[in-house]
Amino acid sequence: MRKIITASLVLLAVGGLAMGCRGLGTSQYNHEVSFGADRIDEIEVNNDSWDIEFKHSDSPSITIACDGKRQNNKSEPVTIDLDGNKIIVTQEDQGDGMGGFTFGKKGTITLSIPDHEVDTITLNNDAGDIQLQDVAAPRVVLTNHSGSADLEGLSADHGEFTSIDGDIQLTNSSLNELTVTTGSGGSYITNVTSPEMIIASNDGEVSIKAAEEGRLLRVETESGDIAVSYTTPPASLKLTANSGSSDIRARLDGFKETRRTEQSVEGTIGDASNTLELVSQDGTISVK
Numbered sequence: 001m002r003k004i005i006t007a008s009l010v011l012l013a014v015g016g017l018a019m020g021c022r023g024l025g026t027s028q029y030n031h032e033v034s035f036g037a038d039r040i041d042e043i044e045v046n047n048d049s050w051d052i053e054f055k056h057s058d059s060p061s062i063t064i065a066c067d068g069k070r071q072n073n074k075s076e077p078v079t080i081d082l083d084g085n086k087i088i089v090t091q092e093d094q095g096d097g098m099g100g101f102t103f104g105k106k107g108t109i110t111l112s113i114p115d116h117e118v119d120t121i122t123l124n125n126d127a128g129d130i131q132l133q134d135v136a137a138p139r140v141v142l143t144n145h146s147g148s149a150d151l152e153g154l155s156a157d158h159g160e161f162t163s164i165d166g167d168i169q170l171t172n173s174s175l176n177e178l179t180v181t182t183g184s185g186g187s188y189i190t191n192v193t194s195p196e197m198i199i200a201s202n203d204g205e206v207s208i209k210a211a212e213e214g215r216l217l218r219v220e221t222e223s224g225d226i227a228v229s230y231t232t233p234p235a236s237l238k239l240t241a242n243s244g245s246s247d248i249r250a251r252l253d254g255f256k257e258t259r260r261t262e263q264s265v266e267g268t269i270g271d272a273s274n275t276l277e278l279v280s281q282d283g284t285i286s287v288k
Contacts, residue, residue, distance in 0.1 A: 136154075
């Protein structure tokens with residue numbers, strides 16, 4: 001009986017410590033500010049660990065809403081500054097007296113943006129998750145460390161997305177130029193229209209589904225697998241595929257092989273006016 005009582009006391013003590021840590025020095029933080037979109041050319045977000053959401057707005061204003069936990073009541077977890085025609089949003093982890101360790105979700109920054117009013121959207125993200133929904137802007141640049149990025153309904157002239165560890169998912173979007181670079185994270189691109197698409201990865205896989213034929217699609221990985229599937233079979237394409245794994249499958253209607261070795265396949269469809277280049281040092285390659 002004494003052992004049971006002792007164990008129960010230990011569990012209560014641990015539970016109490018956890019509850020105490022969770023609430024130690026924290027308070028709710030809510031802040032919202034709006035700017036007339038006709039005054040703003042650029043938005044830059046620098047984020048430590050909060051989640052970031054970009055979404056479409058029918059309003060003529062850009063609205064930034066912050067909802068989270070304040071770890072240090074003497075400073076703001078998020079600052080929003082106006083530098084000329086540029087909005088700068090900065091979220092910095094404050095630390096909480098326990099080496100920066102916190103429980104649960106810290107907060108979310110939501111940016112609501114009207115279509116085609118902002119020339120450039122730049123996000124520098126460390127560990128928060130990123131969600132973008134139905135945003136239209138000429139230029140969108142995302143640099144991510146370990147958070148995941150889920151981008152849907154993006155309309156842009158130029159999209160440049162870089163991630164070290166986190167996955168990048170891009171769906172139902174249209175861009176004139178798209179560049180995606182990942183380290184160990186995967187690139188998952190579905191129903192995206194872009195005349196020029198360049199995808200590079202170290203270890204992450206690259207999956208391009210419901211692709212439309214464009215001027216250039218180039219994918220290069222070190223050890224990641226590559227899979228490309230078209231909604232409509234290409235009508236005019238030059239295909240070059242190289243893989244150190246010797247596993248290359250090309251199943252396209254009208255495809256005529258012009259060269260095949262153990263580790264490469266080349267061929268054409270129609271007059272070969274567009275280009276598909278696929279290179280993987282160790283991964284498999286599949287085209288259909």
